[in-house]
Amino acid sequence: MSVQIIADSASDLPMQFYKEHNVQFVPLQVLLDGETYQDLQTISPKQVYDALREGKAPKTSQVSPEYFLKVFTDIAKQNKQAVYIAFSSELSGTFQTAVMVRNQVKEEYPDCDIEIVDSKCASLGYGLVVQHASQLANDNASKETILDAVEFHAKHMEHLFTVDNLEYLARGGRISKASAFVGGLLNIKPLLHVEDGKLIPLEKIRGKKKLLKRVIELMHERGIDIKNQTLAISHGDDEETALEWKQAIQEEFGATDFVINSIGAAIGAHVGPGTMALFFLNELPPQE
Known part of the structure; x- marks a missing residue:
């Protein structure tokens, strides 16, 4: 090397x-x-x-x-x-x-x-x-x-993720605009992304099924040639949901190349159990 x-x-x-x-x-x-x-x-x-x-x-x-x-x-x-x-x-x-x-x-x-x-x-x-x-x-x-x-x-890596409880992120000062997400309506799932290295809340969605549907919509809006990319899904001790996301993405885009792994201890301490995250490119390099 x-x-x-x-x-x-x-x-x-x-x-x-x-x-x-x-x-x-x-x-x-x-x-x-x-x-x-x-x-x-x-x-x-x-x-x-x-x-x-x-x-x-x-x-x-x-x-x-x-x-x-x-x-x-x-x-x-x-x-x-x-x-x-x-x-x-x-x-x-x-x-x-x-x-x-x-x-x-x-x-x-x-x-x-x-x-x-x-x-x-x-x-x-x-x-x-x-x-x-x-x-x-x-x-x-x-x-x-x-x-x-x-x-x-x-530069072109998209991050889409959701947490079960924003308390962990807010406690560590890892998100801005957290006040927009104050409130405890039952089964509300916050959807966040990354802008210039910062975690930014996007929207609130009710229920896991609607959340996954919205994630797939955002993949259509932001992604390019999803089928031929290496996609990544990380999870907060919830492999079952990660595999559900993989299956839904496979069915929607025909993608086959996935990296799936647990969110490690350093990030997991801030996002908490039940976190789900998806990563893909919004542009492909010229040579590809």
Whole structure:
């Protein structure tokens, strides 16, 4: 591999992906019951969702500077080129910390060649960007080619998601305009998306069936050539609903290429159990 890809646990890709595709993993941190855990390494998403159901309030923090320092120093010592694709800077301080640590490493290793990209994406929307970059890296693409592809895919990645309870997002300050969603009408499902890296409420919909129907409508409005894309669905400990979404999308568009995975502990602590999220491109790269 000519370029080392680095990604953090907010991409919600399984650990197996990192191992199989030679992507360097860096974990965000989860604080629960007075202990600090490394997302996906020392705590599972299931543990976080169970804690939330029990009324506990797990907190999260960015990738530690010490973790970045070790990873970046190892890359600098090996004279590798690297691209770290980071979780949206609007949702975490991880991007800013990575830049700070990279600059620190460059003081000792002036030739350190690590590019840090703010994906402005989250969960498997971010994961799809990482997945595409890793494919290019494994095909020995140049760093410039990878950076161009990352920029394009991140810019054109649609995020549509719903949460069972906005309380988790509001508590962590992860959404704006939350006041528009105050109220507890029975079976109301808030639909949100991402604008410039921020989580923005779109509308309120009554019932799961109407919600899924609206999601498919938005795929028609925003997506392009859905049938031939890799689509991603992430869920908050609710694989059954994720598979229902997959089936409905398959029937509507004829799509066959899906990535489905649980939302990890770092994001799951803020969105809560029952969250559903869908990711697709609103434009395809010219070469595709």
